[in-house]
Amino acid sequence: MNEICARPLKIGELSFDIPVELAPMAGITNTAYRRLCREYGAGVFVSEMITSRALVERTPGTMRLIQFHSSETPRSLQLYGVDPVTIAKACKIIVDEDLADHIDLNFGCPVPKVTRSGGGAALPWKQDLFASIVQNAVKAAGHLPLTIKMRKGIDSSHLTFLDAGKMAVDAGVAAIALHARTAAEHYSGQADWDAITELKNLVSAISDIPVLGNGDIWCAADALKMVVKTGCDGVVVGRGCLGRPWLFGDLEAVFRARRGEITFEQAKQAMAAPNLGVVMQAVRRHTELLIEFFGGDEAHACRDIRKHMAWYFKGYGVGGEARRALATVTSLAHMDDIFATMDAQMSYPGAGAEGQRGRAGRPKTPKLPEGWLESRSCESVDFTELADAERDDSGG
Numbered sequence: 001m002n003e004i005c006a007r008p009l010k011i012g013e014l015s016f017d018i019p020v021e022l023a024p025m026a027g028i029t030n031t032a033y034r035r036l037c038r039e040y041g042a043g044v045f046v047s048e049m050i051t052s053r054a055l056v057e058r059t060p061g062t063m064r065l066i067q068f069h070s071s072e073t074p075r076s077l078q079l080y081g082v083d084p085v086t087i088a089k090a091c092k093i094i095v096d097e098d099l100a101d102h103i104d105l106n107f108g109c110p111v112p113k114v115t116r117s118g119g120g121a122a123l124p125w126k127q128d129l130f131a132s133i134v135q136n137a138v139k140a141a142g143h144l145p146l147t148i149k150m151r152k153g154i155d156s157s158h159l160t161f162l163d164a165g166k167m168a169v170d171a172g173v174a175a176i177a178l179h180a181r182t183a184a185e186h187y188s189g190q191a192d193w194d195a196i197t198e199l200k201n202l203v204s205a206i207s208d209i210p211v212l213g214n215g216d217i218w219c220a221a222d223a224l225k226m227v228v229k230t231g232c233d234g235v236v237v238g239r240g241c242l243g244r245p246w247l248f249g250d251l252e253a254v255f256r257a258r259r260g261e262i263t264f265e266q267a268k269q270a271m272a273a274p275n276l277g278v279v280m281q282a283v284r285r286h287t288e289l290l291i292e293f294f295g296g297d298e299a300h301a302c303r304d305i306r307k308h309m310a311w312y313f314k315g316y317g318v319g320g321e322a323r324r325a326l327a328t329v330t331s332l333a334h335m336d337d338i339f340a341t342m343d344a345q346m347s348y349p350g351a352g353a354e355g356q357r358g359r360a361g362r363p364k365t366p367k368l369p370e371g372w373l374e375s376r377s378c379e380s381v382d383f384t385e386l387a388d389a390e391r392d393d394s395g396g
Contacts, residue, residue, distance in 0.1 A: 007259075009044070009210060009234045012145025012174040014074050014102060018042040019234025020223070020251045021177065021212060022241065023149075024049050024078040024106065027307075031069050032289035036282070037241065040272075041248030044076055049106050052081035052090035066099055074101035078149070080109065082119045084132040091140035102174075103141050105134065107150040107164065110183040116367035121151040121183035124160035127167065129378035134171040145174035149214070149236070152195050154366050155184035158373060165199050169207045176203060177212040177236050183366040187239065187359065191215025196230040204231075212236050218355055220250035220271065224258060239358035243311025245282060246272035276316055277344030283312050284339075287332060302329050315352030318342055 009019035020043035022029060027048070034045040047066065054062040068075045077100035081087045087105070094100050107130070109120030124130045138146050148168050153159035161178055168176055178199050180191040196213040203211050210233035213226045223235045241247045250271050257267035274282070286308065290301035309326040325338045 016044050018252045018255050021236045023236045023238035025238055030293055032293040035069055035289050036286050037245045037248050040246045041252040043248055046076040046078050046104055049078050049080045052079050052087045055090045056086055076102040078104040078106055080106040084136040087133055088136040088140040091137050095142050095144055103144055103146045105148045107148055108179050110186050112367040115183055118369050122368055124164040125154055126378040127376050130164055131167045134168055138172045147175040148173055149177040151179045152182045155182050161199055162202055165202055175210045177214055179214040185363050186361045188361050188363050193230050196232050200231045220254040223251055224254055242357040243308055273348040276346035279312055280339045298331055311357055315349035
């Protein structure tokens, strides 16, 4: 048995029985979706990306996003920024006001409006800036474990993950997650799991902190393949769970089987293969949680759930008319009326509902600050020019 699969995930003093993390996704992983996923399985459920400046300035939208439901424990919050001082201030606020139990720093966002300001996946290229941010954040976080999530680098000619991994270990982070693509690859092509192996080997030589792998986890079997192939200590799931919160139940089953708590046959039987009625129940529950999240605003919740509909019903033969109606749903009553026209006994479509979810896109040249690649030092960086990276709406 691969011992890595057999032990819980340790992040500082926190222990997670199942080594699976829900990746922060802007506009997706709000408290409603995190709660829904927790109802299906165990793991680490991280908030949407929060800009450090917005937290320090206590903008209303950010103060709403950082709220956790009482059922969410431990509480994991992801921060993002480009200024070591501001990020440290944000970490101190989190500690002093008991806003979370775990802080994650984002160095993986490939979205142009973030990278063109030197943030996200662009930032580790500036080694001294990266080191300063992580060192200051770890110090400010104090007793809270601080982790990082990053990509391989900017593009194939400007890789940063090994240097950044070494600096992060030296700074005292509690775990490192690697999305095995570059910013240029965005979500296209196939994730380079060999890079996860490289990082795990490097970190293991100098530390016992966990390394998590991210990229192309579309089903529970993919997660086991990744940990066996790379030796990583756990997996991070992003697009693979869109419209499939029950994936966390599948993941819990296979990891429990891997370490002998149940048989693989029992795990197979526990796998979700939801008929259409079960999917409809999940959509309705998700909407109910969104209504609560939006303070009882049912119309707002229904506008938000619309973007999830194609993911939930991927592969199911529900018909064009039902799909169009769901894409414009206005209330729970309207949703119930639409569901009443659909066949709740329709079987799980198998392969039709599996595989990639969300837009993969194409490789693209990352948008970067002018002259960003000329030096690995931030000596010439004017932080006033990077201010847009920490706008309240800059989450990616």
